[in-house]
Amino acid sequence: MAHAHSSHSESSSSKSDEKEDKAIAALEKKRASKVKEWMGYEWIKQPTATLYIQHKGVWDMDGLLKLIAGFYTEHKFKFYEKQQRHRHPGPFGVERFYVFEAYRNVDEYHRFNSFIRLETFDEQDVEVIGRDGSKRMMAKGRLWIQMGCRVDNDFDERWTKSWFSLNLRRFFNQRVIPKRMELRFWDTLYYTVLLKLHALITEKLKMESRFNEDRYRAGVH
Numbered sequence: 001m002a003h004a005h006s007s008h009s010e011s012s013s014s015k016s017d018e019k020e021d022k023a024i025a026a027l028e029k030k031r032a033s034k035v036k037e038w039m040g041y042e043w044i045k046q047p048t049a050t051l052y053i054q055h056k057g058v059w060d061m062d063g064l065l066k067l068i069a070g071f072y073t074e075h076k077f078k079f080y081e082k083q084q085r086h087r088h089p090g091p092f093g094v095e096r097f098y099v100f101e102a103y104r105n106v107d108e109y110h111r112f113n114s115f116i117r118l119e120t121f122d123e124q125d126v127e128v129i130g131r132d133g134s135k136r137m138m139a140k141g142r143l144w145i146q147m148g149c150r151v152d153n154d155f156d157e158r159w160t161k162s163w164f165s166l167n168l169r170r171f172f173n174q175r176v177i178p179k180r181m182e183l184r185f186w187d188t189l190y191y192t193v194l195l196k197l198h199a200l201i202t203e204k205l206k207m208e209s210r211f212n213e214d215r216y217r218a219g220v221h
Helices: 002-041 061-074 163-176 178-212
Strands: 045-047 051-059 078-090 093-105 110-129 135-153
Touching (some): 051 178, 061 093, 061 110, 061 178, 110 178, 135 178
Antiparallel strands (some): 045 135, 078 093, 110 135
């Protein structure tokens, strides 16, 4: 009889613990969902407008990629290739897709992020004769470039460990640093990085088209 009573007590205790564990799990799930919702509308990422370049004609792809990588390196960004995809050649040429990203930590709280996407259509390799008679291979087709930047606050998420720190970060982002974000960081990133690189790429493509468009030999190599 005592044994039966003991077994019944252990069973009740086990069910009670299981019920408590489920309640704790449900509470943690609800808290995680609330944190995710909170962080979703918090002012922590400030993107610039996306800029575009459309080009049809001849261009030096290797030179273009070196220009982009050199620009970011000169401005102390860490630059890397995130994706490269070559699609099956179509009847008019090859299609390629590149994604490059770069970032620079401004301080312990702010980070500059930048991306560039290059996509080619109907790309063909053509042989171009320079003014001095030298020959080199270049690309001919259509080129589509997208580029943008953003400023990240609390980029390593140090202020996400508790509700107190999350509320403090929200207050800091919305009440303390908006003007500094706009004038010091956002404007600097947009005008001295994004627009400057956009102008350099546009000028390079225009010059290459102007000097090489009529100099390539017919035929695909």
